[in-house]
Amino acid sequence: MSTLRSREARAGPPEEGRLYVGNLDAAARRARELLLGKMKLGKLVDWGTAFSLWPVHFTTSCCGCEFAATWSPRFDAERYGALPWLSPRQTNLIVIEGTVTKKMGCALRLVWEQMPHPKFAIAMGACALDGGIFYNSYNIVRPWEVVPVDVFIPGCPPRPEALARAIVELQRLIREKGVASKWIEEGEREDKPAPIPKEDLCSWWRG
Amino acid sequence: MSLDAVRSRAEEALRGVYTGVEEGKGFVAFRVPAERVVEAAEALKSAGFDHVKSVTAVDRPKEGVIEVTYHVSSYSDPELARGIVGITVSLPRDNPRMPSLSRIWVSAEFQEREVFEFFGVVFEGHPDLRPILLIPPLAEKHPLRKDFIVKEEQVYKGGITKLEQPP
Amino acid sequence: MSSPGELKLSGWEVGETRKLPGMDVKKIGKDLYEIFIGPQHPGSGHMRIIVRLDGDVMVEVDPDLGYVHRTMEKLAEGRSFIKVIPLVERMAILDACNITLPYVEAVEKLMDIEPPERAKYLRVLLCEINRIASHLYGMGIFGVFLGHSTMYMWPFGDREVFVELAERLTGARLTHSYPVPGGVRRDVPEGFTDDLRKAVRYMRKRLEEYRKIFLDNPVIRARLEGVGVIPRNLAIELGIVGPNLRASGVEYDVRMVEPYEAYGELDFEVPVFEEGDALARAWVRVEEIKQSLRILEQVADKLDKMPREGFMHDKFWAKAPKLYKDVYSREGRVKLMPLFANLKVPAGKAFARAEAGRGEIVYYVESEGKFTPYRVRVVSPSFRNAIVFKYIAPGHRLMDLPAIYGSIDYFPPEADR
Numbered sequence: 001m002s003t004l005r006s007r008e009a010r011a012g013p014p015e016e017g018r019l020y021v022g023n024l025d026a027a028a029r030r031a032r033e034l035l036l037g038k039m040k041l042g043k044l045v046d047w048g049t050a051f052s053l054w055p056v057h058f059t060t061s062c063c064g065c066e067f068a069a070t071w072s073p074r075f076d077a078e079r080y081g082a083l084p085w086l087s088p089r090q091t092n093l094i095v096i097e098g099t100v101t102k103k104m105g106c107a108l109r110l111v112w113e114q115m116p117h118p119k120f121a122i123a124m125g126a127c128a129l130d131g132g133i134f135y136n137s138y139n140i141v142r143p144w145e146v147v148p149v150d151v152f153i154p155g156c157p158p159r160p161e162a163l164a165r166a167i168v169e170l171q172r173l174i175r176e177k178g179v180a181s182k183w184i185e186e187g188e189r190e191d192k193p194a195p196i197p198k199e200d201l202c203s204w205w206r207g
Numbered sequence: 208m209s210l211d212a213v214r215s216r217a218e219e220a221l222r223g224v225y226t227g228v229e230e231g232k233g234f235v236a237f238r239v240p241a242e243r244v245v246e247a248a249e250a251l252k253s254a255g256f257d258h259v260k261s262v263t264a265v266d267r268p269k270e271g272v273i274e275v276t277y278h279v280s281s282y283s284d285p286e287l288a289r290g291i292v293g294i295t296v297s298l299p300r301d302n303p304r305m306p307s308l309s310r311i312w313v314s315a316e317f318q319e320r321e322v323f324e325f326f327g328v329v330f331e332g333h334p335d336l337r338p339i340l341l342i343p344p345l346a347e348k349h350p351l352r353k354d355f356i357v358k359e360e361q362v363y364k365g366g367i368t369k370l371e372q373p374p
Numbered sequence: 375m376s377s378p379g380e381l382k383l384s385g386w387e388v389g390e391t392r393k394l395p396g397m398d399v400k401k402i403g404k405d406l407y408e409i410f411i412g413p414q415h416p417g418s419g420h421m422r423i424i425v426r427l428d429g430d431v432m433v434e435v436d437p438d439l440g441y442v443h444r445t446m447e448k449l450a451e452g453r454s455f456i457k458v459i460p461l462v463e464r465m466a467i468l469d470a471c472n473i474t475l476p477y478v479e480a481v482e483k484l485m486d487i488e489p490p491e492r493a494k495y496l497r498v499l500l501c502e503i504n505r506i507a508s509h510l511y512g513m514g515i516f517g518v519f520l521g522h523s524t525m526y527m528w529p530f531g532d533r534e535v536f537v538e539l540a541e542r543l544t545g546a547r548l549t550h551s552y553p554v555p556g557g558v559r560r561d562v563p564e565g566f567t568d569d570l571r572k573a574v575r576y577m578r579k580r581l582e583e584y585r586k587i588f589l590d591n592p593v594i595r596a597r598l599e600g601v602g603v604i605p606r607n608l609a610i611e612l613g614i615v616g617p618n619l620r621a622s623g624v625e626y627d628v629r630m631v632e633p634y635e636a637y638g639e640l641d642f643e644v645p646v647f648e649e650g651d652a653l654a655r656a657w658v659r660v661e662e663i664k665q666s667l668r669i670l671e672q673v674a675d676k677l678d679k680m681p682r683e684g685f686m687h688d689k690f691w692a693k694a695p696k697l698y699k700d701v702y703s704r705e706g707r708v709k710l711m712p713l714f715a716n717l718k719v720p721a722g723k724a725f726a727r728a729e730a731g732r733g734e735i736v737y738y739v740e741s742e743g744k745f746t747p748y749r750v751r752v753v754s755p756s757f758r759n760a761i762v763f764k765y766i767a768p769g770h771r772l773m774d775l776p777a778i779y780g781s782i783d784y785f786p787p788e789a790d791r
Contacts (some may be wrong), residue, residue: 038265059412061442062787063550065468065511067535072514072530087416103342104420104441107413133461136357136452137445138350139341157467157548210430232483233725258613260727261753262739273519278725278736282610282624288631291725314613316751317761325447340440350448357445 032113042181049118049180050171051081051091056091058111058203060143061098063157070160080171088114089206093170096143099134105141106202109195112147120174122166123149126156127164146201148192150161150179208272209333213290220254221247221294229295236276236293241305244296248277248311255284256292259308263293263319264326266353272297273326273352277308298328307333379664389520397618408435411775413441420786421621423775437763443790450750454712455481455732455741458750461553465754466788467548468509468669471500473788475749478553479634480726480739484719485555490684492677493557494636499553499570499673500543501635501728502666505666506577507536507609509617509659509666512783516656517588520597520778525588542566544576554714556687560707567674574667574674581660589656598653602778605650615755616733617658622650636676642669652781659783686711709746718745731757732783756789 012132028164058060059067070077087090088111100108112119128143142148150173151166173182183196214235218228224247227238239247256279263276276295281287291333305332305343309316316341323344324338344372348355380391396612412422420481422438444463448456462477463470475497482488489763510529516525518526537547542563544550604614611620627644629637645661647654694711702708721743727736733755740749759782768779 018573056414058419061420061444062467064420064787068511068514070532072392073527074531074534085417093634099444100593101441101443102345104413107441110416123661133464134444135448137449138357139345139445140357141442159547191541204344228721230724231723233480233727234723235561257610260613260734260736261738261751263749263751265740265749265751276738278738282619282626283612285625285631289628291727313611313765314615314761315759338440340443342440350445355448357448 025111039048042069043176045181046175046178050174053080053082053093053120053167053170054085054091055082055093055095055122056088056111056115057086058088058094058108059082059097060100060104060108061125061127063097063127066157067095067097067161070163072160075160077167078162080164080167082167087110087118091115092119094119094121094123096123096128096147098125099132099137099170100141100146101141102141103139103176106205108146108207109198109201113198116123118180120151120179121147121149122151122153122163122170124153124158124163124166126154128152129154132156141196141201144193146195147195149171166171182204185190194204208351210290213287213292216254216287217251217292220250224250225294229293234278234293236295238295238297239336241298244294244308245306245311247294248284248308249280251292254282256284257281257289257312259312259315259318260291262315262322262372264322264328266326266351267301268300268353271300273300273303273328274298274324275305275328277312279312287292293321303328304331305329306331307336309333310349324351329353387703399430399766400633402612409772412438421784423779425767425772425775427772429575430439431771432768432772432775433537435763437760439757439760439786440790442787444787446760446791447750447752450747452746453720454715455662455717455746455747456554456710459554460549462750462752462791463549463551463790464787465731465752466508466732466785467758468511468549468785469731469788470550471497471504471552472728473735474551475501475553475635476726476735476737477730477739477752478555479495479728480724481555481719482741483726484722484741486720487556487687487689489557489635489687491636492561492680492682492684493686495673495676495680496685497553497732498636498640499562499677500540500550500558501538501593502669502673503543504550504633505631505731506663506666507533507540509663510536512731513584513588513656513659516780516783517761519776520594521706522588522594525584528580528584528587532577532600535576536586537571539566540570541690553715554710556690557685559710561682561685562677565705567678567761570670572614574670577663577667581663584660588678589653589660598656598781599651601652601770601774602762602781603649603651604762604766606648608765609650612761614733614782616731616757616783617728618655618660619733620645620653620764625649626734628727628734634726634728636673640669640672642666645674651778653782655781662680681732690714716745718743719747732756732788733759752791754788754791757786757791758788 123143132142151170153162153166219238224243225239226236229236259277259279263277265274274297276293278291278293280291309319320339322328323336324341327349407427408423413420420441424436424438426434446462459474463474491682510533514526514529541547541558595642597679604622606623609619625646642665644656687699698708719741721741723740725738727734735755736753738751739747742748762782
């Protein structure tokens with residue numbers, strides 16, 4: 001304790017309204033005041049979640065080409081704090097890339113259920129909106145009937161810039177509407193239509 | 208060697224087995240009765256046609272048949288590789304059954320499974336005849352048959368596997 | 375609640391399924407396990423592989439396809455001939471020109487027309503740009519499978535060069551729909567061939583760097599050498615296609631055996647390797663990119679020398695409105711002509727094949743003389759390569775599965791159609 005006090009004395013009192021990078025103790029106290037003293041904990045959750053979106057490695061269709069290109073050096077979506085990750089248990093965002101077939105619909109629901117709260121979905125491409133070019137196929141489901149979708153991206157396929165834009169849009173939604181903190185309080189998304197029951201989706205599933 | 212030479216090689220191998228020849232653009236197909244198709248396949252294989260490019264099935268409800276064509280060609284013989292030869296079998300639409308050729312051409316194995324689910328053609332002697340692409344409830348409907356009609360819109364009425372189509 | 379006396383610590387019962395992260399594991403016998411890998415798995419791929427393991431050695435592998443089956447063959451029967459092109463293109467949008475070309479050729483065979491000389495070169499131009507982009511994509515995904523981040527970043531960055539070229543040529547990054555019956559949609563823009571030559575020079579330099587960081591990397595070689603060996607006779611028997619076939623010592627390339635478009639007039643080689651292992655399959659792709667670069671240079675020279683006219687068959691071009699012709703003579707690009715909306719194709723059956731990035735793709739098109747095809751049958755390269763999982767993977771350890779999967783460059787949307 002005594003060393004702390006003496007070091008602070010040497011640095012002098014912290015200037016109001018500024019964060020000091022060099023003086024760690026002062027910076028930490030100032031940050032705590034800023035974040036906890038004046039801000040609700042829910043806001044902190046939203047702020048933190050918005051900058052740590054982890055999409056799961058779950059490619060449903062051909063828009064996956066552009067999904068891969070989005071994290072490539074040219075577009076580099078990692079700078080928005082989003083990086084595709086392997087296990088659904090460690091992720092909180094699912095990007096539905098294009099058509100979801102009936103066989104994939106069950107897999108999509110199973111992956112979604114394995115992800116921890118709060119979690120979000122981006123539907124990418126015309127097929128994920130309403131079937132796109134395969135609108136009358138007998139083997140597709142609409143993704144928004146399987147999981148609650150937050151952001152839709154039109155295009156066939158959407159450009160990587162559009163996907164990067166959707167991530168920024170999702171960050172804005174989370175921070176402005178407090179989606180992440182609300183989800184924690186309520187546990188369910190009341191604002192989205194009820195999805196298809198799992199028994200219907202997965203009646204044939206083996207494994 | 209021209210395409211005619213490929214054709215004559217196949218004709219020679221199938222002599223006495225085929226009942227008709229069909230000229231397509233880019234291929235020539237020999238019509239073979241279903242009970243002699245194994246014999247025909249063995250003859251083609253020993254003539255150098257070593258793999259199946261496509262197991263093509265076409266539903267013809269007007270004639271009441273499903274036509275299954277094995278389009279074969281060769282990797283090992285560069286001269287035969289220039290042409291594509293088919294052997295066509297006509298099967299009755301209500302009970303399509305034929306011997307499997309995947310014992311002779313392993314490359315036909317997955318494609319026969321595909322024809323099985325989309326057309327309901329049963330390949331006798333196939334090592335593993337299950338649906339490959341579709342979920343089991345859909346595979347029972349044999350969607351590539353002409354009487355499976357794709358409507359413009361579909362609505363969900365409880366039960367994704369029995370997705371209803373509006374009239 | 376069971377009393378402490380009844381409690382038994384028996385371990386894993388035979389027939390019991392347990393949930394582990396990313397997979398379900400079922401014990402099907404003593405020391406024999408069934409693992410379901412996917413469709414959500416660390417690599418990029420939309421398929422499930424059912425593996426039966428003895429310890430960690432695979433004894434039986436059952437690929438479970440169909441997760442991206444979008445019923446293209448059925449939908450094609452209800453759409454007019456020109457609308458089938460964007461439909462089948464969605465099989466492999468990263469290789470769009472190669473994938474749709476044989477369909478267009480089959481329709482042309484039925485109509486008995488042949489595209490003009492310049493259109494043939496324009497098709498070859500986009501085909502080779504697509505082939506390079508497709509191989510680079512495959513190598514990038516291979517890098518993801520092996521956990522080699524640099525090999526994901528580099529090819530995906532370099533792929534953008536060729537995607538950009540294709541975008542300048544056709545107006546779309548991936549879904550080009552470039553070849554149409556009778557020719558192509560538009561001509562090259564101004565200054566395109568110069569940029570093409572620049573891209574070729576750049577890519578040559580990069581391929582040398584790929585060799586240093588990936589193909590000759592001791593860690594990568596240890597993982598790939600001797601893994602997933604497909605002997606020559608087995609490759610022929612299984613009917614696999616493309617670079618995987620040529621890595622097993624079979625000299626078969628549709629561009630060589632049945633030269634389509636302008637390939638008969640171009641000078642290139644078909645790289646063939648004898649080893650048949652995962653490393654050889656990676657090498658074939660790099661060597662093929664070199665050959666594609668050679669073709670691109672020749673095509674650029676040829677296009678510069680040709681007069682800038684005739685990208686569409688005269689039969690169709692003669693019916694084009696005058697405005698279209700004026701715009702074409704001024705800007706070299708033109709909208710798709712309205713006559714394609716009701717294109718009637720004479721009755722007949724046609725079979726066409728082409729060498730796509732992942733191998734040979736074949737189309738069987740049957741017409742009844744109406745506006746829509748009677749039957750369109752596609753057999754895509756990945757569908758024919760899927761059989762490798764069943765016959766080659768058993769006998770390897772489970773940890774070799776990513777190397778085998780990545781090396782055959784399997785693309786599920788293409789396989790499932």
